[in-house]
Amino acid sequence: MTGLALSAGRPSSRAWGWLAAAALAALAVIAADALRTASESEAPALPPLDPASLHPGYGPATYAEARKAADRAVDGARRMLALHSGEWLRMEVLARALFTRHRLTGSPDDLAEADRLLDRALAAVPWPAGPAMTRAQVSLAKHDLAGAERALARFDAWVVPGSAAEQADARSIRCEIAFERGDLAKARELCAASDELGLELRRANIFAKTGDAAGAAQIIEAQLRAPRLPPQALATIALQRASVALAQGDWQASGQWARAADRVFPGYWLSEAHLAQQAAIEGDRAGAQSRYAALAARTGNPDVLDALARLAAADGRTAEASEWAAKAGIAWDQRTGLLPEAYATHHAEHLLLYGDPHRGLAMAEADYRHRPYAGTIVHYGYALWRNGEEARALEVVRQGEAQGFAGAEIKLVEALALGSLGRAAEAGEALAAARRLNPHIDSEAQQFVAFGRD
Numbered sequence: 292m293t294g295l296a297l298s299a300g301r302p303s304s305r306a307w308g309w310l311a312a313a314a315l316a317a318l319a320v321i322a323a324d325a326l327r328t329a330s331e332s333e334a335p336a337l338p339p340l341d342p343a344s345l346h347p348g349y350g351p352a353t354y355a356e357a358r359k360a361a362d363r364a365v366d367g368a369r370r371m372l373a374l375h376s377g378e379w380l381r382m383e384v385l386a387r388a389l390f391t392r393h394r395l396t397g398s399p400d401d402l403a404e405a406d407r408l409l410d411r412a413l414a415a416v417p418w419p420a421g422p423a424m425t426r427a428q429v430s431l432a433k434h435d436l437a438g439a440e441r442a443l444a445r446f447d448a449w450v451v452p453g454s455a456a457e458q459a460d461a462r463s464i465r466c467e468i469a470f471e472r473g474d475l476a477k478a479r480e481l482c483a484a485s486d487e488l489g490l491e492l493r494r495a496n497i498f499a500k501t502g503d504a505a506g507a508a509q510i511i512e513a514q515l516r517a518p519r520l521p522p523q524a525l526a527t528i529a530l531q532r533a534s535v536a537l538a539q540g541d542w543q544a545s546g547q548w549a550r551a552a553d554r555v556f557p558g559y560w561l562s563e564a565h566l567a568q569q570a571a572i573e574g575d576r577a578g579a580q581s582r583y584a585a586l587a588a589r590t591g592n593p594d595v596l597d598a599l600a601r602l603a604a605a606d607g608r609t610a611e612a613s614e615w616a617a618k619a620g621i622a623w624d625q626r627t628g629l630l631p632e633a634y635a636t637h638h639a640e641h642l643l644l645y646g647d648p649h650r651g652l653a654m655a656e657a658d659y660r661h662r663p664y665a666g667t668i669v670h671y672g673y674a675l676w677r678n679g680e681e682a683r684a685l686e687v688v689r690q691g692e693a694q695g696f697a698g699a700e701i702k703l704v705e706a707l708a709l710g711s712l713g714r715a716a717e718a719g720e721a722l723a724a725a726r727r728l729n730p731h732i733d734s735e736a737q738q739f740v741a742f743g744r745d
Contacts, residue, residue, distance in 0.1 A: 340512040342551035345529060348519030354395075354558030357523055361392035365401075382412035383422035390429055395523065397560070397592060403629040405429050419448035424457050427464050433633040434662065436468050463489040470497060471662040475695045488514055488524075492531060500665040502697030502728070504539045508532065526556035533565055534743030538698060540729035542572055545743075560590050564742045568598065571739035572731075576602055579739070593622035597641055598741055605738065616645035632661065636670050636745065643677050652678045659687070665696040666745040672704040681711040699729035700744075 351357035368385035375381045386408040393401035409426045423446035430438035443461055446453060453461065466481035475497065482494040491514055499507035511532045515525070533548035549565035556562065567582035580602050587595045596619035603612035623638040635658040642651030652674040659671035668691035675684035685708035688701050702725035709718035725732045 337509075337512070337516075339508075340515055342529065342532075342547040345515060345525055345551050345555050347522035347525050347555045350521030350523060352522055352556075354523075354556060354560070357395055357556075358392075361388070361395055364388040365392055377415065379412040379415040379421055382408045382415070383425050386412070386422065386429065387425055390425070390432070393432070397590070399626045399629050399634070402429070402433060402633065406433060406630070413445075419445045419450075421445065423449070424453065424460060427461070431464055431467060433630045434471075434635070434658075435632055436471060436662065439464055439468060459485075459487045459490065463487065463493055466490065466493050470500075471664045473663040473691075473694045473696075475501065488517070492528065495531065495535075499535050499538060500698060501695050504535050504728075507535045511535065522556040523559070526552040526559050526562055529555070530561060530565060530743065537740055537743050538729060540699070540731040542569070542731065545569060546573070560586060560592070561742070564592075564595060564598075567595075568739060568742050571598075571602060572736045574736070576606060591622060593619040593626065593641065594637060594741060596622060597645075598739070600645060601738060601741075605735075613645075616641075620646055632658070636667060639670060639674060643674055648674075648678055663691070663694070665691065665698060665701070668696060669698075669700045669704055672701070672708070676704060676707050676711065681708045684708040685712065697728075699725045699732040702728065703732055 351360050365385070365388045368381070368388040372378075372381040372385050386405040389401040389405040389408070392398065393405065406429055409422055409429055413421045413426060415421075423442050427439045427442035427446065430436075430442055443464060446457070446461055452458070462481055466478050469475075469481060470478035470493070478497055479494075482490050482497060484494070485491065491510055495507045495510035495514075498504070498510060511528060515528055515532065520528070529548050529552040533545045533552065536542070536544035536548060545565075546569045549562060549569050552559065553562040553566055563582065563586055567579045567586065570576075570582060571579035580599065583595055583599045583602065586592070587599060596615050600612045600615035600619060603609075603615060619641055623634065623641050626634040627638050635654050639651045639654035639658065642648065642654065655667070655671045655674040659667040661667075668688060672684045672688045672691075675681070675687060684704060688705045688708065691701060692705075702721050706718045706721035706725060709715075709721055722733065729737075731737050
């Protein structure tokens, strides 16, 4: 039996990073027995997949090769559009090339340009013709759920129905929209078991965010067993499997899957971010610092800059932490200036820790109102608690649980809110539940888990 104390005090960025345990002080609670989280309804049909068994198929073998191919596609599409500037199809081809590169690099500029091009393309052609599916995909990527729905309505109205692959994509997008709006029944219906990769991965995410990590792992591993997956796709799916392990507090498995992703698609910045994170949670902070610093120099990614700030703060390097946080703040402002909805959640988290907590709360609330699902429930609940609105924080997380969302982070926010309200026994029960779902959830190293949480 172990005890942990809770308090109404607000955490420093050093103590918290995100939802770190150092802020919990003053009311003793008791951890309960371990809870089995394996799926009752879907017993694993196959033994667990060995990450070392992954073998990539066709496609660029490394991130560098994929980046060159993406650059060539963008440059070629841009030249063709220059020759045929009024043709909506040329605009869509360039938008698709930019979106493909965005999914590889995470570039906000590519996503924003693709978004603008699709607006131009749709304005140039009478309804319902035009790049409806590409518009839906890009709208979803920038978290514009209403825009994605409008694009799907246009797609449904096509005189010639879309292909089977396009129909599957439309169903997958509708599933994600329902999920992010908190309509789990509809999301489950749309993402029922199928042989479509995109639908299956979304189904796995539903399992993961509703408390069935074992079921999520089973679905993901089934997709990883498919032969001849392109290296980038294989790495992306392996990182989704790593994320499930992180949510369970299985840091050994998360490291194995992150290393597998890096092996099958070397140079991929997101795999490298997971490896840096893994070094931090395993106690190699110097190694994590070195990895993140190299990645920051290469990408300027604000999530990486925030990770460096957390590491520096945890080691007492306050001035350095402030420098990294300031750089991250500039990068977040630039991203939300381009695409406010797309980066709201992570920008809000940054503001809560290193900037203006009131602005962070407003941003988190707007995102929650727009997309009341697991990720925004945690961020908004934490933002409310951080701003002294404990009762509202408790209301938000419990509403999320009533919707069917579950997870260690939701339970930890519930514990924080209850502790601050002076409800010690209930806080202890919530904390024990969080620990059963993730034994590391209130450990010092948990503050370093940033990649793979959403």
